[in-house]
Amino acid sequence: MDIRSFSPAIKLRIVLRFITNFSYTMVMPYIVVFFVEQVGAKTATWMTLCIGISGIIGYLIGGKMADPYGRKKLILIGELLTGAGFIIVAYGNMPLGSRPYVSFIGFILIYLFSSIANPAYSAFVIDETTKENRKNVYTALMWTAYLSFALGSVTGGFLFNQYATILFVVVACSSFFSFVCVLIWVDDKYKSTLESTATTEIKGQSKHSTLKVYRRMLRDPVFISLAYITLIFALMDEQLSYYLSIRYISLFGDEGYTILGFLRTENTLLAVGLTVFITRFLKKISDINALITGAIIFFTGYIVLSISEVSNVLFLAMAIVTIGEIIFLPSTQAITAEIIPDESRSTYSGVLGVVSTVGGLLAALFILLSDYFSAIGITILYAAIGILTLLVVFYLKKTNQIEV
Numbered sequence: 001m002d003i004r005s006f007s008p009a010i011k012l013r014i015v016l017r018f019i020t021n022f023s024y025t026m027v028m029p030y031i032v033v034f035f036v037e038q039v040g041a042k043t044a045t046w047m048t049l050c051i052g053i054s055g056i057i058g059y060l061i062g063g064k065m066a067d068p069y070g071r072k073k074l075i076l077i078g079e080l081l082t083g084a085g086f087i088i089v090a091y092g093n094m095p096l097g098s099r100p101y102v103s104f105i106g107f108i109l110i111y112l113f114s115s116i117a118n119p120a121y122s123a124f125v126i127d128e129t130t131k132e133n134r135k136n137v138y139t140a141l142m143w144t145a146y147l148s149f150a151l152g153s154v155t156g157g158f159l160f161n162q163y164a165t166i167l168f169v170v171v172a173c174s175s176f177f178s179f180v181c182v183l184i185w186v187d188d189k190y191k192s193t194l195e196s197t198a199t200t201e202i203k204g205q206s207k208h209s210t211l212k213v214y215r216r217m218l219r220d221p222v223f224i225s226l227a228y229i230t231l232i233f234a235l236m237d238e239q240l241s242y243y244l245s246i247r248y249i250s251l252f253g254d255e256g257y258t259i260l261g262f263l264r265t266e267n268t269l270l271a272v273g274l275t276v277f278i279t280r281f282l283k284k285i286s287d288i289n290a291l292i293t294g295a296i297i298f299f300t301g302y303i304v305l306s307i308s309e310v311s312n313v314l315f316l317a318m319a320i321v322t323i324g325e326i327i328f329l330p331s332t333q334a335i336t337a338e339i340i341p342d343e344s345r346s347t348y349s350g351v352l353g354v355v356s357t358v359g360g361l362l363a364a365l366f367i368l369l370s371d372y373f374s375a376i377g378i379t380i381l382y383a384a385i386g387i388l389t390l391l392v393v394f395y396l397k398k399t400n401q402i403e404v
Contacts, residue, residue, distance in 0.1 A: 003140065005133045009186055013125065016178045018144045023174040025152025027167050030160050031107065038100035047104050052361065054108045056354050058115025063350015064210045066120035067343065071127065072188035074346070076179055078117025083175030085109030090168035115353065122349035126337045127189050134337055135287060138330040139279050146271040153268075190345075213347050222399055223348070225392045226336050227355050229291075232389050233328065234359030236302055236382075240264065243366035244305060247375065251309055259311055263318045270322040278326050287338075288397045291331040295393055298324025299386030307379040335396070 003011070031051070035044035066074040085106045092102030129137050159167060217223050240263065249256035282290050301321030308314055340348045370378060 006137060006140070007128045009128045010125065010137055012181060012185055013121070013128075014140055014144055016181060017141060018148045020174050020178055021145055021148035022152040022155075023167075023171040025149050026156035027160060027164070027171055029153065030156065030164075034164070035100065035104070038098060038103075047107075051104075051107050051111050052357070055111040055115040056357055058112040059119060059350045059353035059357065061350075062116035063119040063347045063353070065116070066123055066346030066350075070188045071120040071124040071190055071346065072182065072186055074120035075117050075124070075182050075186075078113045078115075078120070079175045079179040079182065081113040082110050082117070083172040083179065085113065086168050086172035086175065090165050090172065093165045093168060095165065118353055119346040119350035122353070123190065123345035124186075126340065126345050129337075131338065135330050135334040136279065138333040139275060139326075142326070142329055143272065143275040146268050146275070150265075150268040150272060210347065213344050214351070216341075216344075217348065217351060220339075222339050222396065225396055226332065226339065227352060228392055229332055229389060230336075230352050231355050231359040231362075232385060233332065234356040235363050236298070236385070237325075238360045238363035239302065239305075239366065242363050243370055243378065246367060246370065247306075248314075252311070259314065263314065266315060266318050267322050267325075270319055271326060274323065275326050278323065279330075282327060287331045287334045288393070290327050291335065292390070292393050292397070294324050294327030294329075294331055295386070295389055296324070297321075298328050299382065299389065300324070303379055303382050303386070306382050307375060 006014075032044060032048055035047050038044075039047070062074055062078070085108075088106030088109065089103045090106075092099040092104075092106060125137060125141070126134070156167065217227075240260070245256075245260055248259055252259055282293075285293070297320055301317045301319075301324055304317035305314060305321065308317060336348075336352065366378065369381070373381065
């Protein structure tokens with residue numbers, strides 16, 4: 001992973017992502033608990049649902065706006081108003097008088113405007129990378145995300161209960177810091193390209209209706225295939241938070257909580273430690289072949305996680321899942337970046353953001369399925385999803401648009 005090949009803007013993006021992910025992770029995993037303590041479980045459930053919907057709306061707005069109006073503008077608006085949202089949350093959580101519904105409004109703004117910025121950030125990364133270094137950039141961003149998650153989780157675990165208000169202010173400051181850095185040091189290359197290109201097709205792209213772009217997506221079997229893969233990855237990635245967590249607690253009792261904690265820690269630490277090594281090992285393998293390899297390893301790990309009742313085997317399975325994830329995710333992102341039309345990058349990224357969010361939400365359905373299927377039945381379902389995913393990947397390999 002040659003960081004020297006990265007543009008200065010990408011290096012800045014990696015640093016800023018570490019800072020914002022670290023600060024977000026200190027507080028965001030505790031949102032549900034935060035609202036349950038304030039307003040009760042039933043109201044908290046509806047609040048969490050509304051917050052999630054605001055994120056989906058944000059992805060659609062950001063995807064639509066960043067192509068005609070430029071990445072930088074949407075990123076600046078997103079970072080500034082996300083920071084403002086955290087200030088509102090901090091105000092609603094003041095020690096002298098808690099105001100949970102004020103905090104709720106703040107979280108709505110946070111999810112809405114951070115999601116508005118995300119498609120612009122995704123398109124920005126594609127703009128700033130080349131086919132040769134793109135997978136390395138995605139790998140570096142993934143590694144940064146894991147490292148910041150590990151450090152942020154530990155910090156938040158120690159501090160959130162007593163210093164939540166201060167942490168919300170700190171997270172707001174990280175968004176304001178990102179705003180200043182992007183404002184000063186980032187140039188919107190996509191905007192410059194539009195201004196310097198004389199072709200009617202590209203200049204008139206901003207006038208095309210969003211509906212027309214969506215119609216083109218739905219008619220593109222390659223994009224639909226990649227959207228399916230994105231959905232399935234998000235669905236499987238959340239299994240440990242839903243079905244598998246319930247299964248382990250049922251199997252091991254109170255020890256199940258400890259096992260879950262160790263499995264999550266193992267996933268994070270292995271991802272941080274193995275990413276560079278595995279990236280070098282797979283350097284000469286094409287993106288599509290890496291995707292096939294990663295998918296096989298990834299689903300094999302989840303099949304073992306779903307059927308095993310031995311804790312040591314579960315830890316081995318999590319190591320397999322992590323290795324598959326390290327290979328699977330950057331390869332998917334690199335292939336997706338290749339097939340997205342240049343003039344609609346943020347629109348496509350916004351749709352994929354929505355797909356990923358929906359995949360995470362669908363993971364909760366496995367809790368309901370567990371009432372009707374045994375552990376073997378769920379394992380068979382995991383295997384069926386894995387086989388279908390491999391068939392989709394092999395379809396991608398057969399198309400002329402994907403390099404083999």
